[in-house]
Amino acid sequence: MDISIVKKKLEKYGQTHLLKYFDELTEDEKNELLTQIDETDFSMVELCADGGKSVKKGSITPLSVMQLSEIEGNKELYFNAGVSAIKSGKVGAVLLAGGMGTRLGSDAPKGMYNIGETRDVYIFERIVRNLMDAVDITGSWIHLFIMTSDKNHESTIGFFKEKNYFGYNKEYITFFKQEMAPAADYNGKIYMESRSRMSTSPNGNGGWFISMDRSGALEKVKNSGIEWLNVFAVDNVLQRIADPVFVGAVIEKGFAAGSKVVKKASPDENVGVMCLEDGKPSIVEYYELTEELMNAKDEKGEPAYNYGVILNYLFNVKELEKIMEASMPLHVVKKKIPYMDENGQLIKPDNPNGYKFETLILDMIHLMKSCLPFEVRREKEFAPIKNKTGIDSVDTARELLKKNGVEL
Numbered sequence: 001m002d003i004s005i006v007k008k009k010l011e012k013y014g015q016t017h018l019l020k021y022f023d024e025l026t027e028d029e030k031n032e033l034l035t036q037i038d039e040t041d042f043s044m045v046e047l048c049a050d051g052g053k054s055v056k057k058g059s060i061t062p063l064s065v066m067q068l069s070e071i072e073g074n075k076e077l078y079f080n081a082g083v084s085a086i087k088s089g090k091v092g093a094v095l096l097a098g099g100m101g102t103r104l105g106s107d108a109p110k111g112m113y114n115i116g117e118t119r120d121v122y123i124f125e126r127i128v129r130n131l132m133d134a135v136d137i138t139g140s141w142i143h144l145f146i147m148t149s150d151k152n153h154e155s156t157i158g159f160f161k162e163k164n165y166f167g168y169n170k171e172y173i174t175f176f177k178q179e180m181a182p183a184a185d186y187n188g189k190i191y192m193e194s195r196s197r198m199s200t201s202p203n204g205n206g207g208w209f210i211s212m213d214r215s216g217a218l219e220k221v222k223n224s225g226i227e228w229l230n231v232f233a234v235d236n237v238l239q240r241i242a243d244p245v246f247v248g249a250v251i252e253k254g255f256a257a258g259s260k261v262v263k264k265a266s267p268d269e270n271v272g273v274m275c276l277e278d279g280k281p282s283i284v285e286y287y288e289l290t291e292e293l294m295n296a297k298d299e300k301g302e303p304a305y306n307y308g309v310i311l312n313y314l315f316n317v318k319e320l321e322k323i324m325e326a327s328m329p330l331h332v333v334k335k336k337i338p339y340m341d342e343n344g345q346l347i348k349p350d351n352p353n354g355y356k357f358e359t360l361i362l363d364m365i366h367l368m369k370s371c372l373p374f375e376v377r378r379e380k381e382f383a384p385i386k387n388k389t390g391i392d393s394v395d396t397a398r399e400l401l402k403k404n405g406v407e408l
Contacts, residue, residue, distance in 0.1 A: 013042035021195035029196035044357045048188035058278035062304040065373040082244030086138045092226040097234040098149035098178045098202040109152035117408045126237040128166040134242040141172045149202045176215035178202045183337045185354040191339035204358025233311040238383035255372040258314040261307035262378035267294045271308030274373040281371035283362035323367040328359045
């Protein structure tokens with residue numbers, strides 16, 4: 001790779017410091033760094049100037065939710081439609097598992113965290129068991145695509161092999177890596193995590209589909225005849241995956257996408273809510289909800305923005321392909337970023353020290369022509385593990401699992 005071309009690229013974006021130790025590197029290290037620089041889109045660091053405040057929401061109005069009573073009244077119809085789609089091989093599942101268990105006090109992938117009390121029970125194990133419920137109901141294997149990251153790819157694959165894929169048919173499991181984005185200080189200077197590598201992080205949960213495409217996993221989706229992808233996050237150990245009733249409702253109602261939602265525990269609960277934005281389906285994050293929106297009522301006198309998303313979505317593959325090249329908003333997030341200081345020492349900061357750049361799945365929802373908000377019972381399907389203790393923690397998830405008959 002021509003070093004002069006690399007230098008011009010770095011000069012353009014004010015990132016020449018990335019080559020500070022270049023002459024001291026081995027040939028392999030030089031090639032690693034040059035390749036990383038060549039593959040990196042540096043234009044995103046320009047967003048550091050305003051901290052990402054250029055991303056604005058449009059006009060927010062309520063979106064009707066398919067509530068539990070309606071679902072129950074048509075359950076057999078939806079169930080049969082969903083089972084038919086799964087049996088026909090039209091439904092796949094995508095697990096977003098690129099993160100690490102840092103907030104849980106672990107240096108391993110988050111899915112490897114052991115939540116058992118009297119025996120070993122891993123987050124990945126619960127996810128696979130939940131998917132197996134749909135396999136047992138339909139008698140058909142469902143292709144599971146697992147998105148990892150640069151930081152946890154090999155360890156995740158090794159863990160699944162070690163645990164014999166938790167009893168799942170390994171022929172129906174495909175691992176693929178998420179695209180990475182650089183991490184920068186507040187002035188837009190990209191950090192180094194070593195002398196030969198820039199500091200990077202996964203490009204957000206909105207990068208899953210483009211990552212499937214670039215990794216070759218999307219080709220497997222097409223060749224397998226999969227028309228719908230159920231996308232979900234690793235941290236909800238109680239969620240139902242490839243749920244036939246959910247799948248059937250989205251298909252029967254003719255929607256391009258569906259989103260599982262739960263009734264909010266309180267108006268200010270920290271969950272994004274389904275809505276319309278400029279007349280199109282969207283999600284407004286909890287920190288974007290104004291007092292006016294939180295207190296708004298619908299025609300029945302109920303809170304108008306009362307249903308929170310749990311990051312469990314169903315997307316039509318053809319509709320996803322239509323938006324793949326769309327320009328998604330890039331979100332700038334303050335984070336604690338490990339970095340190499342001027343003395344060559346790796347520093348792990350205690351407080352946020354810079355920005356990471358992410359695309360979000362909620363913006364994919366807004367690019368869809370339609371989306372069905374589908375209510376589920378939170379005590380049956382919502383046990384997120386965000387923290388080690390307190391709200392949405394290992395402790396609260398354990399209690400919910402035990403209430404649902406899971407032995408820990």
